[in-house]
Amino acid sequence: MGASKTADYTLIQTDLARYCKALSHPARVAILQLLLERKTCICGDIVEDLPIAQSTVSQHLKELKQSGLIKGEIDGTSVCYCIDESEWIKATQLLRSFFDGFELNSNTCC
Amino acid sequence: MGASKTADYTLIQTDLARYCKALSHPARVAILQLLLERKTCICGDIVEDLPIAQSTVSQHLKELKQSGLIKGEIDGTSVCYCIDESEWIKATQLLRSFFDGFELNSNTCC
DNA sequence: TCCTTTTATCGTAATATTGCGATCAATATG
DNA sequence: CATATTGATCGCAATATTACGATAAAAGGA
Secondary structure, X not given: OOOOOHXXXXXXXXXXXXXXXXXXXXXXXXXXXXXXXXXXXXXXXXXXXXXXXXXXXXXHHHHHHHHOOEEEEEEOOEEEEEEOHHHHHHHHHHHHHHHOOOOOOOOOOO | OOOXXXXXXXXXXXXXXXXXXXXXXXXXXXXXXXXXXXXXXXXXXXXHHOOOOHHHHXXXXXXXXXXXXXXXXXXOOEEEEEEOHHHHHHHHHHHHHHHOOOOOOOXXXX
């Protein structure tokens, strides 16, 4: 079953995996794109934009919050969501240095 | 249950999600790091390096192959794996333009 | 030919993910 | 106070993921 102790991997590996897991579903990518575009959204805005039910959107928002990439602030009956700037920068840098680790024309097999 | 028709999302959204899903487990991040470092690896090299069984490594390699990020070539009894350059570049660019979509200090809520 | 090496695949089990409708809790509004 | 509105959570179902040992398949070597 799904053991895979966290201690078996480095912090960079688990951080990268965590950010990527947040982006591993097209609905969550779409939510983030909407937040990038509009800067802030309430949950209802996202529900209107996506082809999935409100409860499902809420669940995806919860996962995005847990990844750290977004945060939400209660404002009356609604919740205002936005990108978490410092986490976004951290993810950007982590991914950049990971993908930049590839040297062009260096793969000798295949 | 897990329906989520592909047609509901853009190609960019599903491509991004597919690449990120490949990176969504620390073992797969570790495999890619090893390939970046050593340029090529046979399956056994990776099994030696990771704290998981050979069959599990093989399964992760299969997922990475399906994402497009790596390819493998049979060489005698072993299989030589390496990064797929063109897919890697595509993923790099897709992720870069996604993360660059954030404007600093633009989040007004929270 | 027999045996070893290497990797993929099968079978199984545990857990996680995705999705929905229904409902709850909190705040507005009449 | 009654009643919307908004979003989170619960309960459930279907499917996917992760992991392992056992075994199969393919190629090389004695």
